[in-house]
Amino acid sequence: DTGVSQNPRHKITKRGQNVTFRCDPISEHNRLYWYRQTLGQGPEFLTYFQNEAQLEKSRLLSDRFSAERPKGSFSTLEIQRTEQGDSAMYLCASSLAGQSYEQYFGPGTRLTVT
Amino acid sequence: AQRVTQPEKLLSVFKGAPVELKCNYSYSGSPELFWYVQYSRQRLQLLLRHISRESIKGFTADLNKGETSFHLKKPFAQEEDSAMYYCALKPNDKIIFGKGTRLHILP
Numbered sequence: 001d002t003g004v005s006q007n008p009r010h011k012i013t014k015r016g017q018n019v020t021f022r023c024d025p026i027s028e029h030n031r032l033y034w035y036r037q038t039l040g041q042g043p044e045f046l047t048y049f050q051n052e053a054q055l056e057k058s059r060l061l062s063d064r065f066s067a068e069r070p071k072g073s074f075s076t077l078e079i080q081r082t083e084q085g086d087s088a089m090y091l092c093a094s095s096l097a098g099q100s101y102e103q104y105f106g107p108g109t110r111l112t113v114t
Numbered sequence: 115a116q117r118v119t120q121p122e123k124l125l126s127v128f129k130g131a132p133v134e135l136k137c138n139y140s141y142s143g144s145p146e147l148f149w150y151v152q153y154s155r156q157r158l159q160l161l162l163r164h165i166s167r168e169s170i171k172g173f174t175a176d177l178n179k180g181e182t183s184f185h186l187k188k189p190f191a192q193e194e195d196s197a198m199y200y201c202a203l204k205p206n207d208k209i210i211f212g213k214g215t216r217l218h219i220l221p
Contacts, residue, residue, distance in 0.1 A: 003157075033208070040123075042200050042211030043158070056208060091158070100207050101148060105158040 004106035006092050012112045013082055020078045021109045025094030032075050033103060034067055035091040036060070043091055049075060050097060082113045116141050118203050118212035126218045127191045135186040135215050137175075137201030146204040147184040149175055150211070153197045161186075161199070171195070193219045 005024045013019050025032045030051050035043035046065070047057045051072035064082075069075040079086055089110050093103035117140040127133050139145060149161040162170045164177040164184060175186045184201060196219045201212040 031207070040213065042118075042202075042213050043209075045208040045210065048208060058208075093158075101146060101163055101204055101209075102160045103209065107157055 004092055004094050004104050006090075006106040006109050008109060009107060010110045010112075012114060015082060015084060015113055017082055018078065018080045019082060019111065020076050021090055021092075021111075022074060022076050023092030023094075023106060024074045025092070026104055027073075028096070029094035029104070030072070030097050031095045031100055031103075032069055033093040033095070034075070034077050035093065037089040037091055037108070038087075046077075079111075082111075084113050087111055087113045116203060116205050116210055118201050118210055120199075120201050120212035120215050122215045123213070124216045124218065126220055128220045129193055130190050133186075133188040133191045133195065133217065135199050135201075135217065137184045137186065137212060139182050139184060139201070139203050141182075141203055141205060143205065145177070145179075147175075147177055148202045148204065148209070149173070149184075149186050150200045150202055151197050152200070158200070191217075191219050193221065195219050 007022045033048040034046040037043045047067050049069040052069050064080045067077045089108045091108045092106040095103045119138045147164045151161040152158045173188045177184050198214050198216050200214045203210045
């Protein structure tokens with residue numbers, strides 16, 4: 001296990017298109033988190049899962065964003081009808097439920113909406 | 115409101131000089147505070163947490179509830195300390211990050 005992986009690493013899309021990102025957590029981790037990071041900011045929490053259950057969603061997450069973790073392993077984050085303001089680095093992290101303070105981050109997916 | 119403030123975007127320090135990265139937080143409950151670090155071309159990773167009260171890579175951080183601060187300190191900076199440092203607050207299962215401070219160690 002080489003840690004949390006994310007695909008793709010970079011995505012350029014035109015405004016209005018849908019995009020989907022994938023995150024594969026560390027295999028024994030039951031918690032999975034999604035964050036968004038824009039230039040000059042720290043990561044902002046979007047949502048998290050414990051196993052397949054989505055336990056919390058940020059108010060930042062508009063209806064155009066949806067995340068799934070169907071089998072409690074990998075997760076997908078979909079953005080529908082992308083807008084230029086969606087351009088950001090999307091980070092995934094995973095942890096054990098009892099050690100949620102130590103989140104292991106992936107390399108991120110950089111989204112550019114033109 | 116739950117918030118983490120890092121007042122410095124960039125901190126430049128000479129090698130061998132002391133380092134202090136400032137962090138203030140806003141939280142009404144009993145806080146769990148952390149420092150995360152991101153070295154060049156590497157992933158964001160946990161550096162230390164206030165509960166453990168340990169020194170990692172020579173860095174320490176003391177929680178001061180009266181001043182609502184959690185400053186990161188190191189007595190003698192090393193070139194390999196150059197990185198982006200994020201102070202973070204964990205009110206529940208999510209983490210709230212500050213905007214980060216870029217630490218640049220000058221030779």
